[in-house]
Amino acid sequence: MNLAIKDIRHNLGRFILTVLGIGMLLMIVMGMAGIYRGLLEDATLLINRIDADLWIVQKDTRGPFAEVSRVPKSLVYRVEAVPGIQSSREFVYHTIQRQHNGKPIRMSVLGLSWPVDKGEWLPLISGRALRQNHFEIVADKTLGLQLGERIPLGKETYTVVGITSGMVSSGGDGMAFTTIQDSQAIQFDSSGESVRLERAARDSRGQENELFLSQPALTEQLARPTAELPGVTPPPLSAVIAKVAPGADPLQVEKIISSWGDVSVFSRHGQEELLVQGMVDKAKRQLGMFRVLLTIIAAIIMALILYTLTLDKIHSIALLKLIGAQNHVILGLILQQALLLGGLGYGIAWAVGQKLFPHFPRRVVLTNDDLIQLAVIVCVISVLSSLLGIWKAMRVNPNDALMG
Amino acid sequence: MSDELAIETISISKIYGSGNTEVVAMRDASVQVRRGEVIALLGPSGSGKSTFLTAVGLINPPTSGQVRIGGTLVMDGPRAAVNLRSFRRRHIGYVFQKSNLIPFLSAIENVQIAMELNGMTSRAARTRAAELLDELGVGDRLDHSTAMLSGGQQQRVAVARALANHPSVILADEPTAALDSHRGRQVMELFRNVAREHGAGVIVVTHDQRTLEVFDAIYEMEDGVIHQQKRKVESATVPERG
Ligand SMILES: Nc1ncnc2c1ncn2[C@@H]1O[C@H](COP(=O)(O)OP(=O)(O)OP(=O)(O)O)[C@@H](O)[C@H]1O
Numbered sequence: 001m002n003l004a005i006k007d008i009r010h011n012l013g014r015f016i017l018t019v020l021g022i023g024m025l026l027m028i029v030m031g032m033a034g035i036y037r038g039l040l041e042d043a044t045l046l047i048n049r050i051d052a053d054l055w056i057v058q059k060d061t062r063g064p065f066a067e068v069s070r071v072p073k074s075l076v077y078r079v080e081a082v083p084g085i086q087s088s089r090e091f092v093y094h095t096i097q098r099q100h101n102g103k104p105i106r107m108s109v110l111g112l113s114w115p116v117d118k119g120e121w122l123p124l125i126s127g128r129a130l131r132q133n134h135f136e137i138v139a140d141k142t143l144g145l146q147l148g149e150r151i152p153l154g155k156e157t158y159t160v161v162g163i164t165s166g167m168v169s170s171g172g173d174g175m176a177f178t179t180i181q182d183s184q185a186i187q188f189d190s191s192g193e194s195v196r197l198e199r200a201a202r203d204s205r206g207q208e209n210e211l212f213l214s215q216p217a218l219t220e221q222l223a224r225p226t227a228e229l230p231g232v233t234p235p236p237l238s239a240v241i242a243k244v245a246p247g248a249d250p251l252q253v254e255k256i257i258s259s260w261g262d263v264s265v266f267s268r269h270g271q272e273e274l275l276v277q278g279m280v281d282k283a284k285r286q287l288g289m290f291r292v293l294l295t296i297i298a299a300i301i302m303a304l305i306l307y308t309l310t311l312d313k314i315h316s317i318a319l320l321k322l323i324g325a326q327n328h329v330i331l332g333l334i335l336q337q338a339l340l341l342g343g344l345g346y347g348i349a350w351a352v353g354q355k356l357f358p359h360f361p362r363r364v365v366l367t368n369d370d371l372i373q374l375a376v377i378v379c380v381i382s383v384l385s386s387l388l389g390i391w392k393a394m395r396v397n398p399n400d401a402l403m404g
Numbered sequence: 405m406s407d408e409l410a411i412e413t414i415s416i417s418k419i420y421g422s423g424n425t426e427v428v429a430m431r432d433a434s435v436q437v438r439r440g441e442v443i444a445l446l447g448p449s450g451s452g453k454s455t456f457l458t459a460v461g462l463i464n465p466p467t468s469g470q471v472r473i474g475g476t477l478v479m480d481g482p483r484a485a486v487n488l489r490s491f492r493r494r495h496i497g498y499v500f501q502k503s504n505l506i507p508f509l510s511a512i513e514n515v516q517i518a519m520e521l522n523g524m525t526s527r528a529a530r531t532r533a534a535e536l537l538d539e540l541g542v543g544d545r546l547d548h549s550t551a552m553l554s555g556g557q558q559q560r561v562a563v564a565r566a567l568a569n570h571p572s573v574i575l576a577d578e579p580t581a582a583l584d585s586h587r588g589r590q591v592m593e594l595f596r597n598v599a600r601e602h603g604a605g606v607i608v609v610t611h612d613q614r615t616l617e618v619f620d621a622i623y624e625m626e627d628g629v630i631h632q633q634k635r636k637v638e639s640a641t642v643p644e645r646g
């Protein structure tokens with residue numbers, strides 16, 4: 001006869017409620033680990049998907065994700081010329097927050113270097129990759145945009161032609177993909193008024209310039225669009241990404257490029273490290289602290305519950321001792337209930353978590369390692385929290401069975 | 405011959421508390437119960453009957469004196485001379501004044517558990533428990549929770565549990581208080597039969613004058629002191645041991 005089960009069946013309703021409570025608590029502990037794993041995955045996902053061997057960014061910056069980096073467009077060709085480089089591409093990346101249909105929409109816009117890259121590597125769930133080099137956009141489903149939806153950004157309106165899944169930035173914002181030109185147009189868009197003001201400013205600078213004064217015809221040139229002015233640099237890139245040729249030594253290539261005075265180079269692994277250490281590390285510690293606190297709270301609550309469960313049957317325990325039950329019988333009674341409470345709570349945490357976590361705004365990833373670790377922790381706190389009850393039960397005098 | 409004695413107490417005393425609050429609940433109680441004998445312990449409330457019974461039952465150690473069971477010294481003053489819990493499990497059956505049963509177990513499980521603790525298989529224990537309960541007239545309440553049993557029915561379940569392990573000592577504190585006279589008598593006779601058949605010694609605390617002729621001896625307790633009142637001449641037949 002299993003006394004632990006018999007006692008639970010006697011107080012089934014209360015036990016179920018307790019298990020539910022502990023389960024919810026454990027689910028939060030489980031979720032904390034999942035959120036951290038999600039952050040980690042989101043942070044490195046883009047880098048893994050982009051699959052570049054080298055990231056060349058503005059000198060001494062940790063760009064383009066961890067901070068802003070600007071490099072000139074011509075860098076692509078310089079990198080391409082380095083021995084051992086198979087190919088190099090522009091990389092443009094920036095986050096914008098706009099109003100769309102009355103709601104704020106935050107997206108990280110990534111430029112694809114058309115026509116080499118049309119976004120075929122994106123994990124599309126519907127629609128297609130880019131088919132023309134303007135006014136098309138592929139958006140992640142977390143942005144909530146529909147296929148065919150038109151969204152005004154800057155001076156143009158873009159049509160959503162494809163929907164991806166799971167493409168979010170390390171900040172958790174959904175990503176959108178356009179060509180490099182379009183994404184630069186979105187990034188460096190300025191209003192008509194500011195363009196007019198800029199021209200006027202140029203004009204007035206020209207008024208004081210020897211060259212313009214001597215050749216008035218040049219002044220007219222100042223009013224032309226920026227893109228047509230040889231003296232004004234084209235908009236910068238965020239970074240240049242490169243693939244190393246098979247057989248070439250990536251370290252050697254990295255060394256050559258990092259000797260240039262205007263750029264810094266990161267390997268793919270180095271770029272991952274930047275994101276994990278710089279951006280996720282604090283979140284990890286934050287979540288870690290919460291996890292520890294919640295685990296302690298769960299342990300305390302379990303200890304209290306098990307203690308009251310034991311107090312409730314203190315008379316029965318005294319009676320069991322009176323009729324000669326060995327200590328291991330009484331120990332087993334309490335310990336089995338503790339483990340059952342922990343075990344069922346864990347099961348509920350897992351089951352409810354499976355249903356609930358996918359609806360969280362950011363990704364929650366339950367890894368087997370984390371699940372096993374939590375299972376061990378639950379076992380340990382179940383045992384620890386039953387100690388108080390066991391201590392009480394061991395001190396019960398069989399004579400107490402005759403009181404009350 | 406002391407090994408013919410199921411129970412022997414040698415001058416046991418119990419003092420509760422100390423100083424101002426000191427209560428001498430039992431003083432120099434010496435009682436001998438032979439194998440197969442059933443004795444009654446009478447006395448007014450507060451005279452120390454339960455104190456005596458729990459001292460013999462190895463759950464409330466005396467302050468001084470000795471308790472021997474089946475010839476073995478088990479309590480020497482407040483010190484245990486054997487493993488009390490396993491001794492209780494194997495040799496002593498109890499029926500107490502009240503709250504005898506484990507509330508989260510059914511009637512039959514309350515009896516079963518005593519035998520399972522002694523190493524009997526669950527199945528065999530259940531069969532015997534059902535038989536005992538049937539014999540005591542609660543065979544139709546086997547799977548009832550104890551809260552659904554009347555006081556008398558609960559008491560009979562406790563009696564069944566006390567008998568379950570064929571103990572050499574049965575201690576019962578007013579087992580028939582909640583029973584009608586017919587049932588009360590039946591329980592007393594059951595005790596007597598068990599005593600005869602298994603050579604057990606039985607001590608019953610009772611106020612029930614109607615059942616006194618069942619007993620081989622009657623002791624009376626007053627202010628912690630025990631006097632033997634009367635002993636039947638045709639003393640109990642002791643079964644042969646082997
Ligand atoms: N744990 C205890 N601490 C202090 N005094 C106690 C304790 N138990 C019993 N007593 C006292 O010892 C005396 C004998 O008590 P006991 O319970 O043995 O009487 P009793 O004969 O069984 O009475 P009743 O017929 O009412 O059950 C009483 O005066 C009681 O107050």
Ligand SMILES: [Mg+2]
Pocket residue numbers: 453454455501577
């Ligand atoms: Mg009493």
